[in-house]
Amino acid sequence: MSGVSRHTVVLGLAAVALSLVTLLGLPTPLQALAAIAVLVLLPGQALTRLMPVTDFALGAMLVLALGLATLTAVSTTMFYLTVWSWQACVVTMGVITILACLARARQEAAK
Amino acid sequence: MSRPLSRHAGGAMTSTLDVVPRTEGRWKAREVWCAVAGVVSLALAVGAASTVAVPVASDLGLVAVLPFPFWVGVLLLNVAFVVALRGDAAGPARRLVMVWLVVVLVLVLFGTAAFVTDVPRGEVAFRHLGIADALSGAQGIDPGIDAYFNWPGFFALLATVLGATGLDPVAVALWAPVVNVGLWLVALGVLTGYLTRDPRRRWLVLWVFCLGSWQDQDYLSPQAFGFFLYLVVIALLLGPLAARAPGFPGFRGFRRADLAAWWRGRVPVESRPGLRVGALVVTLLFVAVICASHQLTPFMVLIAITALTLSGRVWPSRLPLIAVVLLTLWLVYPASAYLIGNPPLAEAGLQGATEANVLDRLSGTAGHVLVVQVRIVLTLVLWALAAAGAVRDWRRGRLDVRVAILAATPLLLFPAQLYGGEMLIRVSLFALPFVAVLACSILLPTAGSTHPAAHAAHGSTHAAAHAAHGSTHAAAHAAAHAAQDPARPSFRAAGALALACFLLAVLTVTGRFGNAQYDVFTDDEIAAVAAVHRLAPPGSSIISAAHPTPWRSEAYLEHRARTIDDMCRSDLSTATCGPLVYDFARHSPGGAVVLLTRSSEASLVLQGAGSARGLDELEEWLSAQSGVELAFSNADARVYRVTP
Numbered sequence: 056m057s058g059v060s061r062h063t064v065v066l067g068l069a070a071v072a073l074s075l076v077t078l079l080g081l082p083t084p085l086q087a088l089a090a091i092a093v094l095v096l097l098p099g100q101a102l103t104r105l106m107p108v109t110d111f112a113l114g115a116m117l118v119l120a121l122g123l124a125t126l127t128a129v130s131t132t133m134f135y136l137t138v139w140s141w142q143a144c145v146v147t148m149g150v151i152t153i154l155a156c157l158a159r160a161r162q163e164a165a166k
Numbered sequence: 167m168s169r170p171l172s173r174h175a176g177g178a179m180t181s182t183l184d185v186v187p188r189t190e191g192r193w194k195a196r197e198v199w200c201a202v203a204g205v206v207s208l209a210l211a212v213g214a215a216s217t218v219a220v221p222v223a224s225d226l227g228l229v230a231v232l233p234f235p236f237w238v239g240v241l242l243l244n245v246a247f248v249v250a251l252r253g254d255a256a257g258p259a260r261r262l263v264m265v266w267l268v269v270v271l272v273l274v275l276f277g278t279a280a281f282v283t284d285v286p287r288g289e290v291a292f293r294h295l296g297i298a299d300a301l302s303g304a305q306g307i308d309p310g311i312d313a314y315f316n317w318p319g320f321f322a323l324l325a326t327v328l329g330a331t332g333l334d335p336v337a338v339a340l341w342a343p344v345v346n347v348g349l350w351l352v353a354l355g356v357l358t359g360y361l362t363r364d365p366r367r368r369w370l371v372l373w374v375f376c377l378g379s380w381q382d383q384d385y386l387s388p389q390a391f392g393f394f395l396y397l398v399v400i401a402l403l404l405g406p407l408a409a410r411a412p413g414f415p416g417f418r419g420f421r422r423a424d425l426a427a428w429w430r431g432r433v434p435v436e437s438r439p440g441l442r443v444g445a446l447v448v449t450l451l452f453v454a455v456i457c458a459s460h461q462l463t464p465f466m467v468l469i470a471i472t473a474l475t476l477s478g479r480v481w482p483s484r485l486p487l488i489a490v491v492l493l494t495l496w497l498v499y500p501a502s503a504y505l506i507g508n509p510p511l512a513e514a515g516l517q518g519a520t521e522a523n524v525l526d527r528l529s530g531t532a533g534h535v536l537v538v539q540v541r542i543v544l545t546l547v548l549w550a551l552a553a554a555g556a557v558r559d560w561r562r563g564r565l566d567v568r569v570a571i572l573a574a575t576p577l578l579l580f581p582a583q584l585y586g587g588e589m590l591i592r593v594s595l596f597a598l599p600f601v602a603v604l605a606c607s608i609l610l611p612t613a614g615s616t617h618p619a620a621h622a623a624h625g626s627t628h629a630a631a632h633a634a635h636g637s638t639h640a641a642a643h644a645a646a647h648a649a650q651d652p653a654r655p656s657f658r659a660a661g662a663l664a665l666a667c668f669l670l671a672v673l674t675v676t677g678r679f680g681n682a683q684y685d686v687f688t689d690d691e692i693a694a695v696a697a698v699h700r701l702a703p704p705g706s707s708i709i710s711a712a713h714p715t716p717w718r719s720e721a722y723l724e725h726r727a728r729t730i731d732d733m734c735r736s737d738l739s740t741a742t743c744g745p746l747v748y749d750f751a752r753h754s755p756g757g758a759v760v761l762l763t764r765s766s767e768a769s770l771v772l773q774g775a776g777s778a779r780g781l782d783e784l785e786e787w788l789s790a791q792s793g794v795e796l797a798f799s800n801a802d803a804r805v806y807r808v809t810p
Contacts, residue, residue, distance in 0.1 A: 135500075
């Protein structure tokens with residue numbers, strides 16, 4: 056897709072790769088880093104990029120807040136639907152990240 | 167590096183003179199020394215804290231047992247911060263240095279206990295781990311279990327994070343205060359950026375916020391998470407969702423048409439509709455997550471959103487209504503089980519709130535009462551500084567009404583609920599960021615200070631006059647200097663600021679860690695709790711002497727947990743309380759396990775609920791009853807098994 060930034064592509068691919076390695080399992084410190092990235096940082100970054108945020112501090116705050124709030128919403132919903140497992144949450148957050156990257160790619164292609 | 171002085175286009179407080187922070191160029195000696203001072207401060211504080219012996223022996227808490235190098239580190243850190251803040255004519259030290267010093271402060275103030283012991287402080291973090299554990303093992307959410315299962319958002323998050331990361335839950339709880347305060351400061355930094363462009367003031371707000379955070383609400387908890395999202399929502403309301411309102415028509419000669427015209431005259435501050443819409447959507451997400459995570463925070467959010475909207479300074483005017491709908495939906499559906507037995511305003515009343523939040527806490531040993539008094543004094547000092555700052559800003563026409571609103575509105579909740587006697591603590595926490603902003607008007611005055619620079623900047627002072635008349639070269643130099651940076655504090659003002667910050671730090675450490683004698687647990691106590699979990703069969707009761715007890719971090723749903731303090735609140739004497747506890751234990755299905763720890767006994771003694779002798783008598787009587795046997799003991803705990 057022409058006009059799509061490298062950042063968007065890397066973000067989407069990172070979500071796929073880190074979701075897989077998190078599900079497969081890594082040694083403890085790496086597992087923690089990968090899980091935090093795929094559960095909080097990548098979805099937060101992908102969702103924040105859907106907004107025209109130019110201020111670095113505002114962007115950083117939104118990455119953290121959106122990542123944590125989205126994960127809370129996803130986890131809570133899964134508990135109420137009795138389908139919760141942390142693996143299901145990892146997959147869902149990975150899918151959210153990829154969907155947000157696709158939406159961003161459409162924005163970039165339309166420019 | 168400097169640029170011409172300019173006025174920011176925002177509200178009154180944003181009219182503070184702009185100063186561009188230094189972000190590039192060669193490092194100056196002052197910056198290097200400040201960064202090194204931060205390293206030394208951290209090393210001193212960590213080294214000193216790690217020598218503290220547990221259990222803490224003083225009823226004054228950690229402040230009485232921290233060795234003097236800790237205080238040298240705290241003093242050095244505050245001096246380094248003020249030196250870095252003062253900087254030079256181009257502004258404060260570079261951002262990296264300021265961030266580093268704030269990081270060190272967070273580690274020193276909020277990580278101190280983690281350097282003393284590997285065990286998280288307090289009982290509640292353990293309980294929260296147990297709830298997340300119970301949730302992850304349960305099918306669905308049963309709101310009938312207890313209040314936590316009516317607001318499960320944070321625990322769902324915690325269960326997912328612990329499951330996916332594989333981190334040790336106890337280590338997560340141990341370092342949660344540092345992480346939580348870090349998140350708060352990120353949001354507060356953004357928020358303050360919408361209130362003032364003066365970098366010195368922005369850094370000082372973060373510093374004062376940390377120095378005023380004695381409330382100890384940053385442990386692994388829904389309220390800490392909710393407070394972060396609260397600050398994020400406020401930052402969005404002050405930033406992308408802000409509105410600029412024309413002058414209020416006033417209350418004299420007040421006409422409805424004038425009010426309608428004033429309301430229609432509002433314009434959005436953010437010119438990009440995409441950012442406004444995006445900010446509105448994420449704000450609603452945050453409000454929904456807050457509603458799902460904590461009982462109290464949604465009300466604080468609702469009050470803040472409503473007050474800011476009514477002030478004409480928020481662009482989406484229906485936001486309060488949407489927030490009300492979200493909150494009501496949560497209360498009516500997922501939280502209805504709890505609310506049926508606990509109507510929200512059942513405990514409302516100023517007198518009851520005052521008794522529960524202030525008077526009931528002013529009891530206990532002399533040291534404990536002193537700690538409580540220090541907390542009150544620290545809060546009052548900051549509120550007094552904020553009030554003086556607000557008056558000062560108002561007299562100079564620079565008061566941003568939004569800050570005053572956000573500092574004052576949390577007080578509205580004080581008489582609404584006792585909240586276990588903790589409402590005043592929560593109120594002071596929610597007000598603190600904005601109290602800090604207002605207090606900085608006094609701590610770092612940008613106009614009318616004793617520094618000639620500030621005088622010259624306003625064109626009406628001695629230094630400026632001297633410079634204008636060419637009376638002295640020094641005055642002329644000062645005025646020229648002032649033209650570059652009117653906000654730079656004088657040496658004297660900087661010295662006073664460093665001293666004030668150090669004193670605030672001493673008060674905060676005193677207040678924050680004032681319960682260390684009973685909320686810092688020993689390894690023996692943790693071993694006893696592990697023994698309890700082994701000894702107590704499913705369905706049995708676990709009885710502890712009092713809160714805090716580091717229990718319920720596992721098998722949360724398998725046992726009924728009670729404390730002797732709760733059972734015999736009015737009378738802990740052996741004659742009255744002993745039979746009550748014994749009968750409860752004997753009649754519990756599956757029997758009971760009684761846990762008596764050093765910390766829970768210290769809690770009762772310090773807070774004046776019982777005496778060591780009385781508790782010894784109670785234990786002696788209990789251990790002599792039939793069906794009661796000592797099953798585990800060590801230096802700090804005894805565990806008795808009571809067969810049914």
